[in-house]
Amino acid sequence: xxxxxxxxxxxxxxxxxxxxxxxxxxxxxxxxxxxxxxxxxxxxxxxxxxxxxxxxxxxxxxxxxxxxxxxxxxxxxxxxxxxxxxxxxxxxxxxxxxxxxxxxxxxxxxxxxxxxxxxxxxxxxxxxxxxxxxxxxxxxxxxxxxxxxxxxxxxxxxxxxxxxxxxxxxxxxxxxxxxxxxxxxxxxxxxxxxxxxxxxxxxxxxxxxxxxxxxxxx
Numbered sequence: 001x002x003x004x005x006x007x008x009x010x011x012x013x014x015x016x017x018x019x020x021x022x023x024x025x026x027x028x029x030x031x032x033x034x035x036x037x038x039x040x041x042x043x044x045x046x047x048x049x050x051x052x053x054x055x056x057x058x059x060x061x062x063x064x065x066x067x068x069x070x071x072x073x074x075x076x077x078x079x080x081x082x083x084x085x086x087x088x089x090x091x092x093x094x095x096x097x098x099x100x101x102x103x104x105x106x107x108x109x110x111x112x113x114x115x116x117x118x119x120x121x122x123x124x125x126x127x128x129x130x131x132x133x134x135x136x137x138x139x140x141x142x143x144x145x146x147x148x149x150x151x152x153x154x155x156x157x158x159x160x161x162x163x164x165x166x167x168x169x170x171x172x173x174x175x176x177x178x179x180x181x182x183x184x185x186x187x188x189x190x191x192x193x194x195x196x197x198x199x200x201x202x203x204x205x206x207x208x209x210x211x212x213x214x215x216x217x218x
Contacts, residue, residue, distance in 0.1 A: 001027070001032040001033065001076045001077060001201060002032070002033040002035070002074055002075050002076045002077070003024070003027050003032055003033065003034050003035065003075065003076070003077045003078075003079060003201075004035045004037060004071060004072060004074070004075035004077070004078055004079070005020065005023070005024060005034070005035070005036050005037065005078075005079040005080070005081060006037045006039065006078075006079070006080045006081075006093065006096065007020050007036055007037065007038050007039065007080075007081050007082070008039045008040065008081075008082045008083075008089070008090045008092045008093040008096075009040065009082070009083055009090075010040045012041075015135065015177055015186060015189075016081060016082065016083050016135045018190060019081055019133060019135055019174065019189060019190060019193045020036070020081045020193075022190045022191075022193040022194045022197075023079065023081060023133060023193040023194065023196065023197045024036065024197070025194060025197070026194055026197040026198050026201065027197060027201055030201065032201065035071065035074075035075075037071065039092050039093060039096055040092065044092065044095075044096055045095075046091060046092050046093075046094070046095020046096060046098070046099065047095065048095070048098055048099060049062065049099075052065070052099055052102075055102060055103075056102070056103055057113055058104075058112070058113040061102060061105070065099055065100055065102065068096075068099075068100045069100065069102075069105055072100070072125075075128060076128070076129075077128065077129050077130070077131075077200065077201065078128050078129070078130040078131075078166070079130070079131045079132070079133070079200070080093065080130070080131075080132045080133070081132075081133045081135075081193075082132075082133075082134055082135070083134070083135045083136075084134045084135060084136040084137075084152075084173070087148045087151065087152060088152060088155065088156070089134075089156065097160060101125075101160070101164055103116075104124075105124060105125075106123075106124055106125050106164040106165075107121060107122065107123055107124055107125075107163060107164050107165075108121075108122045108124055109121055109122070110122070121163075123162075123163065123164050123165030124164065124165060125164040125165040125166055126165060126166075127165060127166055127167055127168050127207075128166055128168070129168045129169075129200065129205070129207065130161055130166050130168065130169040130170075131169070131170055131171075131172070131196060131200050132156065132157070132169070132170070132171040132172065133171075133172050133173075133174065133193060133196060134152070134171065134172070134173045134174070135173075135174045135177055135189070136173055136174065136175055136176075136177070137176070137177060137178040138175065138176070139175055139176050140173075140175045140176075143173065143175070149171075149173060152171065153171050153210070153214070154214060156171065157169045157170070157171055157210040157214070158210055158211050158214045161210070162210050162211040162214075167208070167209045167210055167211050167212070168207045168208050168209065168210075169208065169210045170208050170210065172192070172196055174189035174192060174193070177189060
């Protein structure tokens with residue numbers, strides 16, 4: 001099994017980095033292939049460029065984006081580990097998705113650019129099992145009170161991944177990680193990350209359908 005984990009945090013000794021290591025450790029222990037795409041360490045530029053715009057309208061993909069496509073295509077499992085900023089992904093990770101999940105590769109209307117706005121959507125990414133682990137400073141009660149977790153799942157799980165064909169996606173949040181008084185909860189979060197990994201790589205894992213679950217809950 002090939003696992004590609006996309007990670008976005010600037011500090012290698014941060015709590016999100018510890019969550020990342022606890023998540024990938026069970027895969028390594030089981031001798032699976034693990035590739036970590038550390039967006040900060042690789043100095044990925046999240047800005048949508050003129051070349052990206054040209055590609056959106058049918059031009060060639062920028063070379064660095066084509067290389068990212070190949071890395072995603074090699075993966076049997078995808079994971080995203082990130083701190084929650086303003087109830088969503090960091091701009092760096094969102095920019096990675098905006099630049100990498102391109103038309104003609106991740107999705108397409110009809111037969112191509114000329115059918116955009118006229119023909120039905122075709123999702124082009126295979127249904128690669130995908131997991132997201134967001135690390136939040138707020139409490140579960142805060143997320144529940146304002147519906148932040150549901151909003152994130154709608155935007156990310158359904159609006160981004162299922163839109164491109166990845167319906168087998170599930171999101172997890174680790175709550176209350178800030179401050180010395182939350183040290184026990186940080187420890188629990190690390191255990192949760194390892195448990196998520198073991199479930200995610202299990203041979204008898206049951207595939208999810210985030211889009212169907214979304215509409216069923218409405």
